[in-house]
Amino acid sequence: LRTILIGPPGAGKGTQAPRIRDKYCVCHLATGDMLREQISQKTVLGLEAKKVIDAGELVSDDIVVGMIKDQLQNNKACKNGFVLDGFPRTVPQAEKLDSMLAERKEKLDSVVQLQINDQLLISRITGRLIHPASGRTYHREFHPPKKTMVDDVTGEPLIQRSDDNVDTLRKRLSTFHQQTGPVVDYYKVKGLWHGLDAAQSPSVVWDNLSKVFKAPP
Numbered sequence: 001l002r003t004i005l006i007g008p009p010g011a012g013k014g015t016q017a018p019r020i021r022d023k024y025c026v027c028h029l030a031t032g033d034m035l036r037e038q039i040s041q042k043t044v045l046g047l048e049a050k051k052v053i054d055a056g057e058l059v060s061d062d063i064v065v066g067m068i069k070d071q072l073q074n075n076k077a078c079k080n081g082f083v084l085d086g087f088p089r090t091v092p093q094a095e096k097l098d099s100m101l102a103e104r105k106e107k108l109d110s111v112v113q114l115q116i117n118d119q120l121l122i123s124r125i126t127g128r129l130i131h132p133a134s135g136r137t138y139h140r141e142f143h144p145p146k147k148t149m150v151d152d153v154t155g156e157p158l159i160q161r162s163d164d165n166v167d168t169l170r171k172r173l174s175t176f177h178q179q180t181g182p183v184v185d186y187y188k189v190k191g192l193w194h195g196l197d198a199a200q201s202p203s204v205v206w207d208n209l210s211k212v213f214k215a216p217p
């Protein structure tokens with residue numbers, strides 16, 4: 001399976017992608033997670049990226065394309081396929097992905113847009129809690145951890161992302177509509193696009209995703 005999840009902040013990409021990874025034994029490549037890893041390691045790239053992320057803007061195409069290229073080449077789990085989460089976010093990123101896949105003689109199966117009204121995303125984003133080491137995601141209201149502010153599996157503390165506030169969210173949403181909107185059209189033209197109602201519960205979204213992956217191309 002080679003698929004892409006596209007959707008605005010809080011649409012549920014990071015909630016659904018690990019399920020796809022586990023069911024189809026593919027790699028889950030999330031450029032946002034990779035950038036946050038750089039930030040936590042305080043690398044030069046991470047320090048630069050933090051400013052851009054906290055402003056709700058996009059880091060440069062070259063940086064994220066380089067990260068995806070490296071993973072596709074070196075992450076053994078990607079041999080079996082992949083689910084891309086948060087990449088590509090611009091048309092140049094989508095074009096670079098096409099040429100990377102052409103070199104690998106691989107083709108995308110599907111591009112799934114998680115569609116949801118901006119208004120519903122405010123509560124999802126402001127209530128989100130994450131376990132940084134694993135990327136596991138919780139929600140204060142919709143998916144609370146068993147113990148307050150603690151990861152169910154490791155018992156380690158949960159944190160709130162620094163870009164998960166209302167002001168930065170507004171900017172992230174407008175960045176999404178302006179820069180990632182055209183990526184949706186890019187894949188519609190190629191006949192790979194599927195739209196899916198992301199306002200449903202995570203289990204309903206998952207059922208509908210499974211149907212997309214079973215559908216003949």
Ligand code: AP5
Pocket residue numbers: 007008009010011012013014015016031032033035052053054056057058059060061064085086087088089093124125127128129137138139140142143172198199200201202203205
């Ligand atoms: P990134 O980490 O990709 O953030 P994002 O796209 O803004 O998406 P989120 O992670 O906020 O949302 P999600 O769809 O994963 O939602 P989740 O499943 O967690 O990128 C961060 C930043 O990095 C960008 O702003 C940019 O600066 C930079 N960046 C990253 N990639 C880049 C690229 N390719 N190019 C340039 N820059 C890049 O769900 C959210 C919450 O809702 C959770 O609490 C969850 O529990 C809950 N929830 C999920 N589904 C449901 C549901 N169905 N019902 C109720 N609650 C739900």
Ligand code: ZN
Pocket residue numbers: 013014015032
């Ligand atoms: Zn995410």
